[in-house]
Amino acid sequence: MSVLTRPATPAHHPAKPPTPHPSRSHWWRRHCFGIVVLTPSLILMAIFVYGFIGYSMRVSVSKWQGLQPDLSPTDPPQQTYDQMFRTPRFQADLRNVTVFTVLFLTLAVVVGLVLALLVHNALVGRTAFRGVFLFPYSLSFIVTGVVWRWIFTPSTGANLILKGVGVSHGPKWITDPAVAGNVSQALEPLLPGGHYIQVQLGIPLALIPVVIAASWQLAGFAMANFLAALSAMPEELREAASLDGAGTLRYHWHIVLPWLRPVIVVVLILLGHVSLKSFDLVYAMVGEGPGFATDVPGIFVFEQTFRALRYNTGAAASVVMFLLSAAVIVPYLYRSVIREKSR
Amino acid sequence: MSTTPTTLAPPRRRIRRPGAGPLSGAIALAVLAVLFLTPVYIMVTAGLKPPVQADAVHMWELPKHLDFSGIRQAWEKLSPNLRNSLLMVLPATAATAVIGALNGYVLAKLPFRGAKVLFAAMLLGMFIPYQVILVPLVRFLQWLDLYGTLQGLVLVHIVYGIPITTLIFRNYYDQLPHEIIEAARVDGASNSAIFLRLMLPLSLPGFVVCGIFQFTNIWNDFLFGITVVPDPTQQPITVALNNLAGNFSVQWNTVMAGALLAAAPTALVYILLGRFFVHGLTAGSVK
Numbered sequence: 125m126s127v128l129t130r131p132a133t134p135a136h137h138p139a140k141p142p143t144p145h146p147s148r149s150h151w152w153r154r155h156c157f158g159i160v161v162l163t164p165s166l167i168l169m170a171i172f173v174y175g176f177i178g179y180s181m182r183v184s185v186s187k188w189q190g191l192q193p194d195l196s197p198t199d200p201p202q203q204t205y206d207q208m209f210r211t212p213r214f215q216a217d218l219r220n221v222t223v224f225t226v227l228f229l230t231l232a233v234v235v236g237l238v239l240a241l242l243v244h245n246a247l248v249g250r251t252a253f254r255g256v257f258l259f260p261y262s263l264s265f266i267v268t269g270v271v272w273r274w275i276f277t278p279s280t281g282a283n284l285i286l287k288g289v290g291v292s293h294g295p296k297w298i299t300d301p302a303v304a305g306n307v308s309q310a311l312e313p314l315l316p317g318g319h320y321i322q323v324q325l326g327i328p329l330a331l332i333p334v335v336i337a338a339s340w341q342l343a344g345f346a347m348a349n350f351l352a353a354l355s356a357m358p359e360e361l362r363e364a365a366s367l368d369g370a371g372t373l374r375y376h377w378h379i380v381l382p383w384l385r386p387v388i389v390v391v392l393i394l395l396g397h398v399s400l401k402s403f404d405l406v407y408a409m410v411g412e413g414p415g416f417a418t419d420v421p422g423i424f425v426f427e428q429t430f431r432a433l434r435y436n437t438g439a440a441a442s443v444v445m446f447l448l449s450a451a452v453i454v455p456y457l458y459r460s461v462i463r464e465k466s467r
Numbered sequence: 468m469s470t471t472p473t474t475l476a477p478p479r480r481r482i483r484r485p486g487a488g489p490l491s492g493a494i495a496l497a498v499l500a501v502l503f504l505t506p507v508y509i510m511v512t513a514g515l516k517p518p519v520q521a522d523a524v525h526m527w528e529l530p531k532h533l534d535f536s537g538i539r540q541a542w543e544k545l546s547p548n549l550r551n552s553l554l555m556v557l558p559a560t561a562a563t564a565v566i567g568a569l570n571g572y573v574l575a576k577l578p579f580r581g582a583k584v585l586f587a588a589m590l591l592g593m594f595i596p597y598q599v600i601l602v603p604l605v606r607f608l609q610w611l612d613l614y615g616t617l618q619g620l621v622l623v624h625i626v627y628g629i630p631i632t633t634l635i636f637r638n639y640y641d642q643l644p645h646e647i648i649e650a651a652r653v654d655g656a657s658n659s660a661i662f663l664r665l666m667l668p669l670s671l672p673g674f675v676v677c678g679i680f681q682f683t684n685i686w687n688d689f690l691f692g693i694t695v696v697p698d699p700t701q702q703p704i705t706v707a708l709n710n711l712a713g714n715f716s717v718q719w720n721t722v723m724a725g726a727l728l729a730a731a732p733t734a735l736v737y738i739l740l741g742r743f744f745v746h747g748l749t750a751g752s753v754k
Contacts (some may be wrong), residue, residue, distance in 0.1 A: 125593050125727070153657075154577075154658075155577070155579060156658075157573070157577065157657070157658035157662070158573040158579060158658070160578045161569045161570060161572075162570060162573055162585070165566060165587070165589065165629050165633070166585065167568055168626050168629065169588065169589050169592050169629065169630075171607075172600065172604070172626045172627070173591065173595065173600070174590040175603070175605040176599075176600035176604060176607075177595070177599055177600060179598050179602070179603040180600065180602060180603060183602060222482075223617075237468060238499075239499065242495055242499070244497050245489075245492060246489075246492060246493065246496060247489050248493075248494070253496050253500060254551055254745075255738075255741055256500045256503055256504060257499070257500070257503055257738075258736060258741070258745070258748075259503070259507070259734070260503065260506075261480045261748070262683055262733045262734055262736070262737035262744065263687070263733065263734065264681045264687035264689065264705050264708075264729060264730065264733070265684070265687065265731050266687075266689050266706075266708050266709050266729065267510075267708070267726045267730045268506070268704075269507045269728050270709070270723075270725075271509055271510055271707060271713075271726055272506060274523055274526065274719070274723075275505075275509070277505065277523065279523070279524075280523040280524055280526055281523070281526060283738045284526065286526070286529070294525060294662065298735070301570075323749070326738075340503065340506070345748060348745055348748055349748075352594075352745075364617060377477070388725070397594055400596065401596030401597070401598070403598070403689075403690055404689040404690065404705075407689075407709070408689075408709050421598075422485045422596065422598055425598040425601075426598065426690075426694075429601065429646065430601075431468075431601060433557075435602060438598075439602060441520070441573040442596065442598040443599060444522065445596040445598055445599060446595055446599040446613065448628055449594060449595065449596055450595075453594040454591070455590060457587045457590055457594075459586070461583055461586055461587040461590065462583045462584060462587050
């Protein structure tokens with residue numbers, strides 16, 4: 125590598141006189157730069173991330189509603205959480221974010237996988253195709269939401285095309301309040317506090333257009349990660365598989381998919397945390413939706429806090445969001461950073 | 468994760484490409500590309516249509532003749548917010564890149580005990596749902612007298628940009644050989660001299676990747692914009708676009724043209740520098 129031949133910095137200090145505590149001064153010389161650089165960032169993180177999360181947790185067990193801050197604790201402390209979990213709207217939010225996450229992860233990863241395999245094996249135009257599929261990732265969720273809202277508005281967009289091919293009554297898309305596949309009866313005895321559940325458990329149909337828009341935006345992200353892994357795949361694997369007489373399908377099922385598995389897990393984690401905290405796209409595209417069919421915790425927090433000024437309820441919902449994403453992200457960081465092999 | 472493409476030797480035996488063959492693969496790609504570009508088609512054509520076609524019922528039609536009135540109206544309404552976004556993005560991107568480079572250098576090249584735990588604790592900051600810090604953030608900014616100002620927004624983006632830029636630069640410096648540092652140290656160079664005279668000149672690709680990634684991230688932010696800055700004249704473009712879209716007295720094609728304006732800067736960066744964009748994006752996968 126050319127950098128190796130680059131002359132190292134020629135700074136030459138004259139030998140220093142011996143210091144009374146050679147080891148300590150040596151330690152300081154070695155680490156002083158690192159400490160001076162990292163300390164401000166660590167302080168900022170301690171305040172803006174950990175301190176603020178702690179503050180929100182405190183607000184969530186306080187009586188604070190209205191403009192005047194009031195941090196005195198409720199009695200019992202979990203009162204706000206109790207009330208929130210019994211609210212039909214928040215129950216709908218938890219249902220929606222679960223359904224959304226499952227559908228969105230499936231669609232984005234499957235489409236991303238198909239795109240990656242097609243692009244990887246394309247004979248011409250790889251860069252151009254990769255560019256087209258990744259393009260939506262560069263856009264704001266607000267842009268995506270504003271445009272897709274019109275595609276899935278029943279009086280226009282997709283239904284105009286359906287009308288063109290002879291379907292006169294297209295789906296109601298984002299205005300559909302129906303919940304498909306109601307499983308409330310079956311789930312009620314299984315879920316903790318099942319008898320408190322007041323919303324229908326199933327797939328809110330209005331959520332499906334949002335899943336499509338989100339997958340449009342992020343399937344390219346999945347594809348780019350898969351493509352990087354595919355291009356790092358040793359050619360010998362393909363040769364060995366063909367020597368063993370594996371066909372195309374078996375090769376992809378038994379060799380390519382296992383090779384991609386670690387990347388698929390990473391993509392699932394990263395998209396999963398995007399999905400759990402989703403706000404912008406839903407807010408711009410549909411808002412809370414008919415009968416809270418598309419409401420998500422992200423919107424709930426925003427409206428409780430900044431519109432209704434119920435600070436404790438907003439904070440409680442945000443703590444739930446934080447715990448959900450921490451459950452996904454903390455093990456991931458632990459595995460990929462802390463237990464990472466020494467480099 | 469390695470992104471170096473291995474040289475592709477022609478396959479010796481017949482494991483065919485998925486699908487029936489190269490032709491069907493190409494057709495599938497073309498169909499998918501058209502599907503993916505549909506929303507872009509709507510935005511672009513809407514902005515170029517004359518007023519008679521300027522409603523959602525004519526969504527799929529090509530412009531009968533070119534007319535820039537949609538774009539002009541959107542520009543009139545949104546240009547102050549475009550300016551706000553630029554004034555927010557440029558300083559925040561520059562500052563986070565510099566902080567990220569310093570942090571990344573220390574974490575990649577100056578190992579110390581507990582570095583990984585601190586790094587992981589820092590990275591958690593980019594994965595939290597920002598809803599959980601909004602109320603204390605607003606109060607803190609009020610206390611600093613920065614609430615509702617662009618400077619406040621810049622500060623917020625700098626702070627919450629530190630984890631991702633540190634990550635990008637740590638991964639970048641990690642792949643530079645350790646030997647060059649050892650050599651410089653044997654020559655008596657201090658850590659700061661090594662950073663300034665040795666690492667920084669090698670960092671241009673890292674800065675490009677980080678710059679593009681942060682430019683896109685910050686430009687596309689909505690949540691901080693809408694909560695930290697209530698004054699519409701000070702809001703960034705994403706918030707202004709959302710307001711425009713929710714205003715029923717605004718014509719449909721003006722909204723679409725507005726979306727086009729909001730998308731243009733990041734789209735342009737992406738089209739011109741897409742190669743680096745991919746690097747920044749896979750850097751988000753931590754390793």
